[in-house]
Amino acid sequence: MIMFTCSAQHAAVNHGQYDIYAWMPNGPTTMRQPPPKYKDQVTEKYIMNTLPLLDTTLEAMLISRLLSHVPKDFVPLGQYADHVANDPHMREPVKKFRNKLKAIGATIEKRAADQEFPYMYLHPDHMENSIAI
DSSP: OHHHIIIIIHHHHHTTHHHHHTSGGGSOSOOSSOOOSSGGGOOHHHHHHHSOOHHHHHHHHHHHHHHHSOOTTOOBTTOOOHHHHTSTTTHHHHHHHHHHHHHHHHHHHHHHTTOSSOOOTTOGGGSBSSOOO
8 A cells, every 4th residue: 555655646646737737727726706606607707807816827837847747866666776676585576566567558558559648647667666755
């Protein structure tokens, strides 16, 4: 459960934040008036008066960009320090785990090949061994 939470779940929740929230209507950080109760009340002016102001929007975009940015010290899932990967008791389990990750990655790449907007956030090569905040 710890490995899942610190790798796959974190990648699924974290890595796509900017892609989703860079367009403010996908997830406005604030709304300046309540949402309409009826569809026929919605006008462009109502929407513009409801969405956050430009400075608030830019701050939210910056935060989502920083949170979803891949760090320079990124360590992919399945990559371990030499003393772990070369330990005689760990060598085979690590090799087996890496092979499973490669197979999962190949499946994801195959599915993504014909998609206009592929979901690559859970590709093992794009997941970290742990949460790096």
